[in-house]
Amino acid sequence: xxxxxxxxRKELTLLLLGETGVGKSTFINGFINYLQYLSLxxxxxxxxxxxxxxxxxxxxxxxEERKITCGHDSNEVFTVGQSATQSPKTYVFNTxxxxxxxxxxxxxxxxxxxAKDKExxxxxxxxxxxxxxxxxxxxxxxxxxxxLNVMFxxxxxxxxxxxxxxxxxxxxxxxxxARGTFYKPGDTLPALxxxxxxxxxxxxxxxxTLNKDTVYCVDNESFRFLMxxxxxxxxxxxxxxxxxxxxxxxVDEYARLVTHISTLKPHTVKDTLTLNSARRSILDLSRPIAxxxxxxxxxxxxxxxxxxxxxxxxxxxxxxKKNAIAPYNDVVLDYLDHLIRVxxxxxxxxxxxxxLKRLQDLRRTYxxxxxxxxxxxxxx
Numbered sequence: 001x002x003x004x005x006x007x008x009r010k011e012l013t014l015l016l017l018g019e020t021g022v023g024k025s026t027f028i029n030g031f032i033n034y035l036q037y038l039s040l041x042x043x044x045x046x047x048x049x050x051x052x053x054x055x056x057x058x059x060x061x062x063x064e065e066r067k068i069t070c071g072h073d074s075n076e077v078f079t080v081g082q083s084a085t086q087s088p089k090t091y092v093f094n095t096x097x098x099x100x101x102x103x104x105x106x107x108x109x110x111x112x113x114x115a116k117d118k119e120x121x122x123x124x125x126x127x128x129x130x131x132x133x134x135x136x137x138x139x140x141x142x143x144x145x146x147x148l149n150v151m152f153x154x155x156x157x158x159x160x161x162x163x164x165x166x167x168x169x170x171x172x173x174x175x176x177x178a179r180g181t182f183y184k185p186g187d188t189l190p191a192l193x194x195x196x197x198x199x200x201x202x203x204x205x206x207x208x209t210l211n212k213d214t215v216y217c218v219d220n221e222s223f224r225f226l227m228x229x230x231x232x233x234x235x236x237x238x239x240x241x242x243x244x245x246x247x248x249x250x251v252d253e254y255a256r257l258v259t260h261i262s263t264l265k266p267h268t269v270k271d272t273l274t275l276n277s278a279r280r281s282i283l284d285l286s287r288p289i290a291x292x293x294x295x296x297x298x299x300x301x302x303x304x305x306x307x308x309x310x311x312x313x314x315x316x317x318x319x320x321k322k323n324a325i326a327p328y329n330d331v332v333l334d335y336l337d338h339l340i341r342v343x344x345x346x347x348x349x350x351x352x353x354x355x356l357k358r359l360q361d362l363r364r365t366y367x368x369x370x371x372x373x374x375x376x377x378x379x380x
Contacts, residue, residue: 009099012099013135014261015128016028026176027140032050040243053071100258108159136172137267142176152195161327165324174217177221183249185215225243271323275323281316282372286313317377328370328374337363343359
């Protein structure tokens, strides 16, 4: 076992966030194994451990596909492009020193569209309301994303938009599948650094330092390797040696991660929830403001009511500007424009414009919402 007990267990809560397909569920299964078994050999000799059902396909020495599956859960759906995790779910496991509570979440960038992403974020916020504090907020990334494309920017900003600026002190960045980049962040780190720098230039409060305390590189392929071996798949001695080294490296990184978040002042979840409520309130109040503004031409007595509602909206806007990492996701329209262009190409081939119209309507809706938030902030 890797840990030696030092006394009463400390409770730690870790929120996982990331793009669809980045490997959050595999990260959790790796977590429990790497904290339980010091070496790959010890894991092979020990009991199979997994918290979340996992399914993947690999090719054996005869180039025949083998599907490796462990467990079943209706909350996990293995459909390409969709978030495997359908709703937030909390998993708890113990080490001698800590009781670790990990919150798994649906991924951002779901192939079912931006409306599904918004729905998933609402589910995440609702789930967080059950917990008073977070010790760590882990954003999972793949290490080989060299370009600041619209999808990458949308996913990062969508996550940051929903967090209170005080949460920056509890953020960590974990790079998955890092064996291929020599257990370093790879090309993604400069792209991420550029994105955060650009946000700071636009007066958005990004107090996130990228250094050894906040950046972790793990290789959860070792967990898959273990599951494949336990399903009877044979590997060469060299492959086993490679994954044994990968396992040892990941053990060290996960242990370092737990040690780090255990030293942090927890983020108060209520602060993040209040922030998102303020944003929703601004949008909700925009409709009566617009309706009263029209009706006021015929009824001057409504001026007082308009002033009162506008004052409340302004107070919410002031709170949002002061406390949000980003008041709104300013990349969402670029992301929708990208999706619209892709759909226009499809329509040119198959002639069905239903999805294109839906995306165009969605863009108008989000454009209006951004305009409402921008106006409320400007007038605060």
